[in-house]
Amino acid sequence: MKRIIRYRLLIIWLVALTGLAASCGSGAKRLNKRVTFWRTDKIPYGTYYAYEQLQQLFPDASVLINKRSPDRYKTFSLKNKEEEEEAYNNYDDQKTNYIIISNQVIPDDDEIAAILGMVARGQHVFISALRISETLLDSLHLKTAFYTSAYNTDDSLTISVNNPVTNDSVSYTYPGYALDNYFVEVDSSITSILGKDKYGRPNFVQFNYEGGGSLYIHLAPTAFTNFFLLHKNNKTYYDNVLSYLPKNSDVVRWDEYFRYHTKGNDSGSGGKGKGLFGAGSWLSKQPGLARAMWLLLILMLIIYLFESKRKQRIIPVIQPLKNASVDFVKTIGRLYFQRHDNKNLALKMTVHFQDYVRSRYGIRASLSDPEFEKRLAWKTGYNVNNLKNLLYYMNMLQDEYSVSDEALLELNSKLEHFYKHA
Template identity: 30%
Template sequence: MKKILPIILVIVALIVVASLTFGIKRTKTVDWEESFNEKSNKPYGTSVLYKELPNLFEDYKLRTVYHQPSSYLTANSEFGYGDHHAKGNYIIIGNSDYLTDFSVDKLLEFVNTGNTLFISDYYFAQRIHDTLSIDVDFEYNSKKDSISHLSFQNKNLNAITIDKNEGDYFFSSFDSINYTILGHAKTDKKRVNFIRVPFGKGNILLHTEPKAFTNYHILKDDRYRYVESALSYLPDDNVYYDSYAKRQTPYGDAEQESNLSWFLDQLSFRWAWYTALIFMLLFMIFNAKRRQRVIKIIKPLQNTSLAFVKTISNLYIETQDYKNLIDKKITYFLEKIRTDFNMDTSKLDDDFIKKLAGKAGRKKEDVSQLMNYIKWLRTKDELSEQSLIKLNRFIEAFYSQ
């Protein structure tokens, strides 16, 4: 055994060195998830926009907001306990469905005092729709090229063509007298997709194509000019960039990225790390064989119930029937509410939320966020794996407190 060990180690070392020398090429699947995360370098992340904002708003402060606007703007108000008085431009790119009614009210107060709110998303919080009397609709692209044309009402600004677009979201209803049309989207028909809404002393800018602000489109050809033109409607002032829904726990605490993640994204560093782990594992294996007696393995009794659950779970996952899984999870969760708290779950209204929060000893805002998300899920015909994961996190957080 002692003679064979050095040979094995040499062979492994040669394989690793050859791999690092000539490079290990493998097919890499592109992640097209629309995360709109300012730290993400993936196609539909917004790291490029985030890095360029200090150049677009030169001499002004850029702050990243990892909390609900309600708590952040309250803390940094004139009489708040924050480190400054929030004034300027509040920017939200995608994933704005997290906004609670309280957060929308705080954002409207922020605008009312002379500031600007910019939101680019497919849909907006219902409170925004109701307050501003707007409706958003969707038009499928009848052509096979999945191309949409984005332009501005001001012909001097840069229009672009974006690809990988199934269709366009547009404003189907708004106050055309008091609101200003800033831009359009066109697949088969020209539709309004960018408006400015005066509110108090400030303005609200609403845009319905957040993909235009992602890495993929900013770095392709001269499409970055469209982003520059869109943001030119914002006044020169401090910028508050929303990151609450991009990187968070179910109740809003920012999750920190691992410091090792950047190194693992680099091919040389990644394989150097794997090499170290391989040699460490080999050392432990051969060292353990020399010093430790053989321990008899006693197989535990098999848990057939757990195996059955795993089999059923795998069946759902393989068929990617996330909608069915989400419906069942909601049903079981509401059944547990009925059993544990003896409550009627047929209406998930404000009265129900208030009673459940009192009985369960939870914050009303947390319970409201969970129930609003359940009601939103019920309106969708198709759901993704991310929606299932997010629901699971909400439910686990509800019972873990």
């Protein structure tokens, strides 16, 4: 019996070593489709190139990273109140360009008042995001077609901007995610339209204030990603858009505060993206090694289960409670309703989808593997575009810091359509 167990363990280890060698030896590169808008990311949808070009566009300005709220009172501490007060006053005295490029910009009421106050005092604020606070838009008499453009997964983007010198409109395009939005309501008496989408609908506007400041709202943030700017001559779009900001500014502040703060949430990222397999870890940048490590962990788990099966005690049979399934569903429903943890619920819905595909169609579910998408579409006969949209949407929600009720309902609708028609 012991000889048979040793033989099985030897086979398992040989399979593990073979998988490790195959994974590490694979030199195939795949396009990283994660949309981060992060200044340190050199992936297609990061903003490393846009950030690095700021110094060339504003040669006389200091480029700084902003990690504090625009509301001065939100960031003051009792110990350093005098120092922070002095820093705030110096910040106000300087000619500043404040640039925010993020997945979402959802300030609370005090932060909105602080942003508008900065502009009224002569500062210049540029905001480009997939989703912008409706309260901020309402204060500017703006209304967008969609509350977020994260669902617009078209595989190309065409936009135009007015040249700040000649006022000629120049169009730019690239073969990547669109993720753009447009304005359906604009108050022409206070708004200047600087850019449009491919259908001629405004997506970039300017507001000038009597104090000399200006506020810019832009609805196509993918135009600042590495993929877009390095495609053909699209760098000119970047130059034209940011040339509306004054070049004689003393400071250019690249914002990181709104990346993790939504309506006054000061919890930050909470270590998001860190750890061994997190999005920001070194191992995540080595896909072959990461797959091999997961394979080793799974094999170790199998070995543990084989060994523990021979030694575990007999588990007594516990009679289930009457109508246990209904009680369980009610309990879980109340739990999620009280906690309102949409992100956790979205992750569990994704895991349930993966388990359903694995058990029903015998396909190992990997949302980021394009071969999985092709196999699942072939086996189920489900519409390829709908399936592609569903997989991208689940991937996108995993990267979101929080999931709104509308986004959760949208995910449920897509999953129900798949279960019904697949």
